[in-house]
Amino acid sequence: MKTGWMKRATIQRMTSCLFFCVFVFAGASSSEAQESSFGGDPRVELTNNTTPTWSEAIDAFQQLADRFQDVGFIEVGQSDVGRPIHAFVFSPNASSIRNLDGLRSHRNSSANRLCMLVNNAIHPGEPCGVDASIAWMREVLADRKIKNRYLDEMDVVIIPMYNVGGALNRNCCSRTNQNGPEYYGFRGNSRNLDLNRDFIKMDSQNSVAFVDLFHAVKPDVFVDTHTTNGADYPYRMTLITTQVDKAGPVIGSFLRDVYEPMLFDRMKQNGEAIIPYVNLRNEIPENGIVGFLETPRYSTGYTTLFSTLGFTAEAHMLKPFPERVEATRLLLQEMGRLSLDLADEIKQVRNEEKKRLSSAGALPTRWELKEADSKPLYFEGYAARRELSPITKSTRLRYDRQEIWKDSIAYWNAYAVKYEVVLPEFYCIPQAWRQVVERLALNGIQMTALPNDTVWPLRVDYIETFDSSSKPYEGHHMNRTDSIRAVVESVQLFAGDWIIPSAQDGIRFLAETLDPRAHDSYFTWNFFDSALQQKEHYSSYVFEETAYELLQNDADLSVNFEKQKKLYPAEMKEPQAQLNWLYMNSPHFEGTVNRYPVFRSLTDRSTIQ
């Protein structure tokens, strides 16, 4: 079936290109039409069931940069497919910005200005943000008053198409349940990675480019544009605000009590009522919805690690594409305006959050839903019908759009801390774990290399039990542990191993990537798997003599061995189990199996502050 749609897509793509070329040629006499294939009036393109190809999108943004002094358009890095990832920059005199270093110094020289970063087409099959961003920026740039407000207070940076490889893999049909556009890109990138799971493990070049851009512009507000999967209901737009309990008491409260209610209210006043993302509890909205916990593998989970206000726009898949584009455009417009209106509050909240993080003695690293804690949420839904399926001859679900119900549904969006980690004064990572060290460095983590070999007493964690997935997920066999034993040991370190102070801006990133129990730690993403294997063993027939001698010469060992057999008769019943116990309690056992190779100082951060 896949080959089928790929072939059809190729033929239809050629037809589409023919139409596109004719359109540009026919409109070439008009200066507006020369801007792009979609004309100068954003409303015109909103009637089309089409979305730009990668090069058409790049052209549309480039042409805005060619026209306006305050618009820059640069390459920020490479994608896995070998083509660049771009950023559109709307900021005073942005046309002089030539590259990412230029953007970084431009932002540093105006650090008091807010920045809103918009990411589009991370899932290129959900491209409404691409069209919406073009339409939004055309409108802003055409309106002198609003344009000047942005130029006074807030930079806008837009990634036109983040998943370039996926965007180039254009087809008609891979979004099976989606209502248009006619052609669009594919979800996986050119390595078949879902880039919206890649922000911590950074398998893709795309993620490296994103992280570079993110730290260069340090956005205050971040929006990632998507299209839903799941239930049918009347709302055209839904929103994931980064989970407020996970965001913490400062940013979370501001999002929950100020920003989100104001945004929802303004969208409603614009005739576009929106609703939190409909993450179903059980099949249909009547059974309630659950706040999405976007852990750091997701874009907004990642941006929350750096105190950015993160949002995921999810336009409804069954609404016609032009309507999804319009709803997304309106959301971007209102988020831009609201962020301008709340500029001082946003700056203050982010400063308070920095203070909170800099004085925290411990930070949470894992959360879980409070099952007993739901609130009523006003919802308008389509009636759910049960009908006989002519295909399966069993009951199927159908939403009846003729019957709209209005009621309160349960909304679970309270998360409790499951684990937190006491922050050490510093972490130690041997240089051997260079893939982790590289990712920390890309995220601006400050590290110092040890000048000499040394032996230090440090806190060492042993992973007592863990589960690993039997099948790969996004290129990794993931681990999960809930069982860690911390001990103090003398640890041999070598010149060049890394000392990482916890007194730094990236502390939340460190806490949530280095605590092995965290949702998206590097342990979870299996970067430390080789620490989980015993390297030396023994042959029983040889060890029999060794074990006999050990028991003869070590009275304590002999007593403990007898105790062990009495206490755990079932476990110690087999001869192999007995020999193994003796081996593990002898000097022959290497002892470092399951020793987690990120060590912590004996001093805590709170005790040295």
Ligand SMILES: [Zn+2]
């Ligand atoms: Zn998506």
